[in-house]
Amino acid sequence: MKDATVPKDATAQQDGATPQQPAGTPPTLLKVTGLVKHFPIRKGLLKRNGGAVKAVDGLDFEVRAGETLGVVGESGCGKSTMGRLITRLLEPTGGTIEFEGRDITHLGTGAMRPLRRDVQMIFQDPYSSLNPRHTVGTIVGAPFRLQGVTPEGGIKAEVQRLLSLVGLSPEHYNRYPHEFSGGQRQRVGIARALALKPKLVVADEPVSALDVSIQAQVVNLMDDLQEELGLTYVIIAHDLSVIRHVSDRIAVMYLGKIVELADRVSLYQNPLHPYTKALLSAVPVPDPRRRDRRERILLKGDVPSPIAPPPGCRFHTRCWKATEICSTQEPPFEAVTGDHRVACHHPEPVTAVALPTPVVRTAAAPAAPGAPAAADAETAEAGAGEAAGTADAAKTGAATTGTAETGKAAAGEPDAPATDEAAEADSDAAPEPDAGTPDRDEPAGPLKKKGKPAGPTEKKGKPADG
DSSP states (O other): OOTTOOOHHHHHHHHTSOTTOOTTOOOEEEEEEEEEEEEEEEETTTTEEEEEEEEEEEEEEEEETTOEEEEEEOTTSSHHHHHHHHTTSSOOSEEEEEETTEEOTTOOHHHHTGGGGTEEEEOSOTTTSSOTTSOHHHHHHHHHHHHTOOOTTOHHHHHHHHHHHTTOOGGGGGOOGGGSOHHHHHHHHHHHHHTTOOSEEEEESTTTTSOHHHHHHHHHHHHHHHHHHTOEEEEEOSOHHHHHHHOSEEEEEETTEEEEEEEHHHHHHSOOSHHHHHHHHTSOOSOHHHHHHSOOOOOOSOOOOTTSOOSSSTTTTTOTTOOHHHHHSOOOOEEEETTEEEOOSSOOOOOOOOOOSOOSOGGGGGGSTTHHHHHHHHHHHHHOHHHHHHHHHHHHHHHHHSSHHHHHHHTSGGGHHHHHHHHHHHHHHSOOOTTSSSSSOOTTSOOSOOSOOOSGGGOOOOOTTO
């Protein structure tokens, strides 16, 4: 019965073809299982092995097509090493990396070259990631020459189109990197990463070296490009407000391991791991009234060395909920509810999380004509309570008398306490996630606004130093 024999490769593909994926879920683009990277420590004249730095020590996660996976954690937890491993810029010590169902864990340089068109990386430092001796045209056009691809219209025309796509002028083609600002250099790096139209882009702290205003521009640019080109992102960052703004799901890393993985809303409104809760408690809140009511969790001690991590749960040396089992047995990384996975023996209690109506990223909404204006009005109202209260009082007065003067009188001092009480009642009635304002229309995050920021920041007083 030779004809009835199923090839081994076909059986493997059938067995690994995301069997438990619910209908309507995007297909898995990248799957990582048990990923390990240990850097050996060489000692002595003979360079004997004296141990290893366990930068990444057993990661399990997947990235779905078209989504953005955010990765956060303290410095030294292995975020950047993980990004270089899944792009195969580093050789893994153990585990498997599957891209579109194909195992790419130990592919050589020649076998990886065709896959470089589908997997690209945006590096952290825009100053050191660009060759200062090459022009922008040469830098952005390098992927075409390395892959032997000739775009329609020629390489120069395509490079100029990419520069326009990321918000630069085509005239910048012959300029050198030192002639650009930090934000413009990061845009050049984004253009280079998008040159071959990849399916997966790993961004290693793409905005950490930029000013806040430039961060908003770059983040919004990446959102727009994702909607336009159908990209899949893995974004590594320290800034929790940036991660909240751009991510669909978020992974929290600690000392080489993922301790919690969940969708953005569930993670920020109901963190289950004590480390995640401590991280979110450190996020600044712009509202003083809400800031006073929040619990600030201060972790004691330092992060253990990745050369000799503690046994059991790696966070138990700093955890206020640690018991004996935490120091002897490593907690399994398992689902607590739905897609919310956590590695903890004593997770926080699960509470009902009310998902907001728009659960998609901000860049998907601009198709509606009135959406940006509505978002701007919402942000302005949230950021400037006093201005909103005055406007409401003026509107009430104008409706009563029909004149602007009467409206101003109605907005005077007698109505101010009622306005403040209403604003405070609205603030108390609003949900209070640990990370500050709800979802993506938060004033503290990188918003898609080109005007002046709303709220008290508009009033600039005299500088203290005269």
